[in-house]
Amino acid sequence: MEFLIATSIKLGLIAFVLLTALAYIQWVERKVIAHVQVRMGPSRVGPHGLLQPLADVIKLITKEGVLPPHVNKVFYLAAPILAVFMALITISVIPFGTSVTALGHTTMMELADINVGVLVVLAVSSMGVYGIALAGWSSNNKYSLLGGLRSSAQMISYELPMSLAIAAPLLTAGSLSFRTITNAQAGYSLGVIPHWAIFAFPAPQIFSFIIFMIAAFAETNRIPFDLPEAENELVAGFHVEYSSMSFAAFFMAEYANMVTVCCVATLIFLGGWHPLWPAAYGSNFVAPLIFAGSGVICISHGINYVRPFDRITLPVFGVVFLGLAGIFLFPPLVPVLMPLFWFLAKVSFLLFVFIWIRATLPRFRYDQLMSFAWKFLFPVALVNLLLTGFLVALVS
Amino acid sequence: MIDLLFFGIFAAVAVLCAINVVVQRHPISSALSLVGVMASLAVLYLLLGGEFIAMAQIIVYAGAVMVLFIFVIMLLNAGLEVRRGRSWMATLFGAPALLGLLGVLACLLVRWFPDSPIIKFGDFPGGTTKEIGMALFTDYLLPFEVTSVLILIAILGAVVLARKELD
Secondary structure: OHHHHHHHHHHHHHHHHHHHHHHHHHHHHHHHHHHHOOOOOOOOOOHHHOOHHHHHHHHHHHOOOOOOOOOOHHHHHHHHHHHHHHHHHHHHHOOOOOEEEEOOEEEEOOOOOOOOHHHHHHHHHHHOHHHHHHHHHHOOOHHHHHHHHHHHHHHHHHHHHHHHHHHHHHHHHOOOOHHHHHHOOOOEEOOOEEOOHHHOOOOOOHHHHHHHHHHHHHHOOOOOOOHHHOHHHHOOHHHOOOOHHHHHHHHHHHHHHHHHHHHHHHHHOOOOOOOOOOHHHOHHHHHHHHHHHHHHHHHHHHHOOOOOOHHHHHHHHHHHHHHHHHHHHOHHHHHHHHHHHHHHHHHHHHHHHHHHHHHHOOOOOHHHHHHHHHHHHHHHHHHHHHHHHHHHHHHO | OHHHHHHHHHHHHHHHHHHHHHHOOOHHHHHHHHHHHHHHHHHHHHHHOOHHHHHHHHHHHHHHHHHHHHHHHHHHOOOOOOOOOOOHHHHHHHHHHHHHHHHHHHHHHHHHOOOOOOOOOOOOOOOOHHHHHHHHHOOOHHHHHHHHHHHHHHHHHHHHHHHHHHO
16 A cells, blocks of 8 residues: 555656656756857746746647548557657656655656666667657658658668667666666765776776767667658658647657667766765765855846846746755755756756757768668677677686 | 456457458558557467567557558559459358368367366466577577578568669
8 A cells, every 4th residue: 555655646747847857857958958049048938938848738639630631540650649649658767866755755867666666668769669659650641751760760770779779887887777777886986987888997988988978869760860850851741640639749759759768878888876976075965065056156146137027037047046956965864866867867967968969969861870870780789799798707 | 356357358359350341341441440459469478478579469469560561552553452252152151161261170179178278377487588589599499490591581582673673
């Protein structure tokens, strides 16, 4: 009974946070790309465009959903559901931090600690291609079909280097459970260098990490590998015929996949919730410092305001940030909040890299994409795995 | 108890999907039903405690092999299957022959394993990833390597056939 209650609470919390985050990642993406391109980005709806995601959601829900007459109805309607389902389900095996004790009951900060968690993520993400492939095929449209074909070929091709890149750090960790893998990366050599997989002693997994991230860009259909929806060749690729919520479902799936991939990279390669340097050197004070700094900057900008509404909004944000800093300094909460902060900080950094690269790199050509996967990435991943295995065998 | 419930659900789904593979007239529908069979089988492995096998089943069959099937069907743009009328032999003897075959199989199974205990779910020994890895690289090393070579030969054959087409 306790288990059921705890799981339902966690389920609700994770679903709420994840869905809100998906909406706001889009806001962050638009803002970051706008600033890279020296624009303002969304700034009309709410202070600094912060209510833009809400407005977008309302717009997408209330839009008319068009069912084109020439589509294969069953698959056309099932495809977006399949895509978003497969994208959201993987979050259930991702651990976010250490355990929480509330009302005398201790629970882990994840939905399910499965001892083949890594394989579950790989399996579900390999099923995610059906959503896109079916959407492309059932639309009965040449652009959609080409997009669907491209995505299935691309996903099959990039799954191989991705799995091989994950296999190498698994050799050093010796487990398939995310929690065990992350706990194996605790501690510091020489007192400061963390035992993260990318710095691990016998075989640093920095190359696996880079290969994994490149393959992850292809798996999530992000620029520079967004060939399935290349606007200048395929109009919008596999979702040309979709409108309203079914269109939004594909976007949700893309962002959810991005979040999952960043979580997996953080857990396997970047030491999960273990801080960059030991708590003895003050890693616990990073979060309060960041929030206090943001609060002070907000308040000072609010006092010397440029736009009239900044006089009200910025001090409010400043007080919120200062309050957050206070929460992070509250001693009973530190053992729970610190791992969560470090985990979320790493995931957010990786998400920022995704957005940053979208703002920076042009798109690959289709033949370049394929030959890059099979002639470069796959052999490099194989050699990397062999070398790691050799080094691990040599040391143990 | 809950294991039995899940077994019932997913065994039924597997059988229904398997029938659907044959009944459907469009290749894509058949292929997707086959994905359903694979996924239900994976759940059955999971109930037996073979978690690695279950995940490998989904990754390899549902995630890679069937995606390739669907890729090829989409690429060739295969249409609806044209059904010719069945022969009178099939309509007359099909269902009785199937029932007879299943009856014989059930009879043989009962005769061969008369008092075997009921399989307990999650009780399958050697289902963890580590045990499977150890078994593959100790007891079954030769079959494992021979299978790899066989697959390699198949890949080479496919490449040779594809190149001949190009010239």
